[in-house]
Amino acid sequence: TQLLEQSPQFLSIQEGENLTVYCNSSSVFSSLQWYRQEPGEGPVLLVTVVTGGEVKKLKRLTFQFGDARKDSSLHITAAQTGDTGLYLCAGAPGALTFGGGTRLMVKP
Protein backbone atom coordinates (compact mmCIF):
# COMPACT_ATOMS: atom_id res chain seq x y z
CA THR A 1 0.00 0.00 0.00
CA GLN A 2 1.19 3.51 -0.76
CA LEU A 3 1.77 5.93 2.05
CA LEU A 4 0.35 8.69 -0.15
CA GLU A 5 -2.86 8.07 -2.09
CA GLN A 6 -3.64 10.31 -5.04
CA SER A 7 -6.99 10.73 -6.73
CA PRO A 8 -8.11 10.62 -9.38
CA GLN A 9 -5.55 8.43 -11.15
CA PHE A 10 -6.58 9.75 -14.56
CA LEU A 11 -8.32 12.92 -15.62
CA SER A 12 -9.27 13.99 -19.14
CA ILE A 13 -10.81 17.44 -19.52
CA GLN A 14 -11.39 20.15 -22.08
CA GLU A 15 -9.28 23.28 -22.21
CA GLY A 16 -10.77 25.98 -19.98
CA GLU A 17 -12.20 23.61 -17.37
CA ASN A 18 -11.19 23.61 -13.70
CA LEU A 19 -9.94 20.55 -11.86
CA THR A 20 -8.75 19.42 -8.43
CA VAL A 21 -6.31 16.64 -7.62
CA TYR A 22 -6.08 15.17 -4.12
CA CYS A 23 -3.25 13.66 -2.10
CA ASN A 24 -4.21 11.86 1.12
CA SER A 25 -2.41 9.95 3.85
CA SER A 26 -2.97 8.61 7.35
CA SER A 27 0.47 9.95 8.33
CA VAL A 28 1.40 13.47 9.36
CA PHE A 29 3.98 15.16 7.17
CA SER A 30 6.32 17.99 8.07
CA SER A 31 5.95 19.14 4.46
CA LEU A 32 4.40 17.99 1.20
CA GLN A 33 5.68 18.64 -2.27
CA TRP A 34 4.00 18.62 -5.67
CA TYR A 35 5.93 17.66 -8.80
CA ARG A 36 5.05 17.59 -12.48
CA GLN A 37 6.55 15.05 -14.86
CA GLU A 38 6.63 15.19 -18.64
CA PRO A 39 7.15 12.03 -20.75
CA GLY A 40 10.78 10.93 -20.84
CA GLU A 41 11.83 13.35 -18.11
CA GLY A 42 12.30 13.28 -14.36
CA PRO A 43 9.80 15.05 -12.08
CA VAL A 44 10.23 18.78 -11.52
CA LEU A 45 9.18 20.52 -8.32
CA LEU A 46 6.14 22.82 -8.49
CA VAL A 47 5.73 23.76 -4.83
CA THR A 48 6.43 22.80 -1.22
CA VAL A 49 3.80 23.35 1.48
CA VAL A 50 4.94 23.33 5.07
CA THR A 51 2.34 24.83 7.42
CA GLY A 52 -1.05 23.23 8.13
CA GLY A 53 -3.77 25.17 6.27
CA GLU A 54 -1.22 26.84 4.02
CA VAL A 55 -2.33 27.92 0.55
CA LYS A 56 0.17 28.68 -2.20
CA LYS A 57 -0.55 29.96 -5.69
CA LEU A 58 1.54 29.47 -8.80
CA LYS A 59 -0.22 31.32 -11.64
CA ARG A 60 -3.36 29.21 -12.34
CA LEU A 61 -2.34 26.49 -9.86
CA THR A 62 -3.46 26.64 -6.22
CA PHE A 63 -1.98 24.27 -3.64
CA GLN A 64 -3.41 23.67 -0.19
CA PHE A 65 -2.01 21.76 2.79
CA GLY A 66 -4.59 20.26 5.14
CA ASP A 67 -4.91 21.64 8.66
CA ALA A 68 -3.76 18.31 10.13
CA ARG A 69 -0.86 18.09 7.60
CA LYS A 70 -2.10 14.70 6.35
CA ASP A 71 -3.47 15.77 2.99
CA SER A 72 -3.04 18.26 0.19
CA SER A 73 -4.84 19.38 -2.94
CA LEU A 74 -3.88 20.93 -6.26
CA HIS A 75 -6.48 23.03 -8.07
CA ILE A 76 -5.98 24.19 -11.64
CA THR A 77 -8.13 27.01 -12.95
CA ALA A 78 -8.91 27.26 -16.67
CA ALA A 79 -6.70 24.34 -17.68
CA GLN A 80 -4.56 24.68 -20.78
CA THR A 81 -3.15 21.99 -23.07
CA GLY A 82 0.29 22.80 -21.65
CA ASP A 83 -0.89 21.53 -18.24
CA THR A 84 -0.98 17.98 -19.61
CA GLY A 85 1.32 15.71 -17.63
CA LEU A 86 1.73 13.49 -14.59
CA TYR A 87 1.23 15.27 -11.25
CA LEU A 88 2.87 13.69 -8.22
CA CYS A 89 2.69 14.52 -4.54
CA ALA A 90 5.59 13.59 -2.28
CA GLY A 91 6.27 13.69 1.42
CA ALA A 92 8.99 12.78 3.83
CA PRO A 93 8.21 11.42 7.26
CA GLY A 94 11.59 9.78 6.64
CA ALA A 95 12.60 9.11 3.06
CA LEU A 96 10.95 11.08 0.24
CA THR A 97 7.96 8.96 -0.85
CA PHE A 98 5.70 9.61 -3.81
CA GLY A 99 2.04 9.03 -4.43
CA GLY A 100 0.80 7.02 -7.40
CA GLY A 101 0.31 10.15 -9.51
CA THR A 102 -2.55 11.76 -11.41
CA ARG A 103 -2.25 11.69 -15.17
CA LEU A 104 -3.90 14.80 -16.59
CA MET A 105 -4.87 15.18 -20.23
CA VAL A 106 -6.16 18.57 -21.34
CA LYS A 107 -7.79 18.48 -24.77
CA PRO A 108 -8.06 21.53 -27.03
Add this chain to the structure above:
Amino acid sequence: NAGVTQTPKFRILKIGQSMTLQCTQDMNHNYMYWYRQDPGMGLKLIYYSVGAGITDKGEVPNGYNVSRSTTEDFPLRLELAAPSQTSVYFCASMVANTEAFFGQGTRLTVV
Protein backbone atom coordinates in the same frame (compact mmCIF):
# COMPACT_ATOMS: atom_id res chain seq x y z
CA ASN B 1 25.83 22.76 -14.03
CA ALA B 2 25.51 18.98 -14.53
CA GLY B 3 23.11 18.35 -11.60
CA VAL B 4 22.22 14.65 -11.38
CA THR B 5 23.72 12.44 -14.08
CA GLN B 6 22.55 8.89 -14.74
CA THR B 7 24.18 6.34 -17.01
CA PRO B 8 23.31 4.47 -19.12
CA LYS B 9 20.15 6.01 -20.59
CA PHE B 10 18.97 2.71 -22.08
CA ARG B 11 19.90 -0.91 -21.48
CA ILE B 12 18.60 -4.33 -22.46
CA LEU B 13 19.55 -7.19 -20.14
CA LYS B 14 19.00 -10.90 -20.43
CA ILE B 15 17.36 -12.74 -17.54
CA GLY B 16 19.99 -13.59 -14.93
CA GLN B 17 22.50 -10.94 -15.99
CA SER B 18 23.74 -8.26 -13.62
CA MET B 19 24.43 -4.58 -14.07
CA THR B 20 25.11 -1.35 -12.23
CA LEU B 21 23.18 1.84 -12.84
CA GLN B 22 25.38 4.84 -12.17
CA CYS B 23 24.25 8.07 -10.50
CA THR B 24 26.44 11.09 -9.80
CA GLN B 25 25.51 14.52 -8.45
CA ASP B 26 27.69 17.61 -8.24
CA MET B 27 25.54 19.68 -5.86
CA ASN B 28 27.03 18.31 -2.63
CA HIS B 29 23.61 16.99 -1.59
CA ASN B 30 23.58 14.66 1.37
CA TYR B 31 20.35 12.82 0.47
CA MET B 32 20.21 10.54 -2.56
CA TYR B 33 17.43 8.26 -3.77
CA TRP B 34 16.72 5.52 -6.28
CA TYR B 35 13.20 5.08 -7.64
CA ARG B 36 11.61 2.89 -10.24
CA GLN B 37 8.65 3.97 -12.34
CA ASP B 38 6.50 1.47 -14.18
CA PRO B 39 4.42 2.67 -17.16
CA GLY B 40 1.71 5.16 -16.18
CA MET B 41 2.54 4.85 -12.48
CA GLY B 42 4.14 6.91 -9.75
CA LEU B 43 7.63 6.48 -8.33
CA LYS B 44 8.43 3.66 -5.93
CA LEU B 45 11.40 4.08 -3.62
CA ILE B 46 14.03 1.35 -3.91
CA TYR B 47 16.87 2.57 -1.67
CA TYR B 48 18.00 5.86 -0.23
CA SER B 49 21.00 7.37 1.52
CA VAL B 50 21.25 10.27 3.95
CA GLY B 51 25.00 10.58 3.58
CA ALA B 52 28.21 8.81 2.62
CA GLY B 53 28.45 5.39 4.23
CA ILE B 54 24.71 5.27 5.12
CA THR B 55 22.05 3.46 3.09
CA ASP B 56 18.56 2.21 3.85
CA LYS B 57 15.80 0.22 2.16
CA GLY B 58 12.76 1.81 0.61
CA GLU B 59 9.44 0.28 -0.46
CA VAL B 60 10.76 -2.18 -3.07
CA PRO B 61 14.40 -3.13 -2.30
CA ASN B 62 14.32 -6.83 -3.24
CA GLY B 63 16.67 -7.69 -6.12
CA TYR B 64 18.72 -4.51 -5.73
CA ASN B 65 21.74 -3.31 -3.79
CA VAL B 66 23.35 0.09 -3.29
CA SER B 67 26.48 1.63 -1.86
CA ARG B 68 27.42 5.21 -0.95
CA SER B 69 31.18 5.47 -0.59
CA THR B 70 31.25 9.17 -1.57
CA THR B 71 28.83 12.10 -1.35
CA GLU B 72 28.70 12.33 -5.15
CA ASP B 73 28.02 8.74 -6.21
CA PHE B 74 25.13 6.38 -5.47
CA PRO B 75 25.25 3.33 -7.77
CA LEU B 76 22.37 0.83 -7.94
CA ARG B 77 23.28 -2.81 -8.53
CA LEU B 78 20.90 -5.35 -10.07
CA GLU B 79 21.87 -8.96 -9.46
CA LEU B 80 20.20 -11.77 -11.44
CA ALA B 81 17.94 -9.53 -13.51
CA ALA B 82 14.29 -10.59 -13.84
CA PRO B 83 11.53 -9.40 -16.24
CA SER B 84 9.78 -7.79 -13.25
CA GLN B 85 12.68 -5.34 -13.08
CA THR B 86 11.83 -3.90 -16.48
CA SER B 87 11.16 -0.26 -15.63
CA VAL B 88 12.48 3.28 -15.78
CA TYR B 89 14.89 4.04 -12.96
CA PHE B 90 15.35 7.54 -11.57
CA CYS B 91 18.06 8.79 -9.27
CA ALA B 92 17.46 11.95 -7.23
CA SER B 93 19.37 14.08 -4.77
CA MET B 94 18.39 16.77 -2.31
CA VAL B 95 19.27 18.66 0.80
CA ALA B 96 16.91 17.52 3.57
CA ASN B 97 13.32 18.85 3.24
CA THR B 98 14.02 20.83 0.09
CA GLU B 99 13.61 20.25 -3.64
CA ALA B 100 14.61 16.87 -5.06
CA PHE B 101 16.57 17.04 -8.31
CA PHE B 102 16.20 14.12 -10.69
CA GLY B 103 18.36 12.57 -13.34
CA GLN B 104 17.04 11.87 -16.84
CA GLY B 105 16.32 8.24 -16.01
CA THR B 106 17.57 4.84 -17.19
CA ARG B 107 15.16 2.77 -19.25
CA LEU B 108 15.86 -0.90 -18.51
CA THR B 109 14.35 -3.86 -20.32
CA VAL B 110 14.94 -7.41 -19.11
CA VAL B 111 14.22 -10.10 -21.72
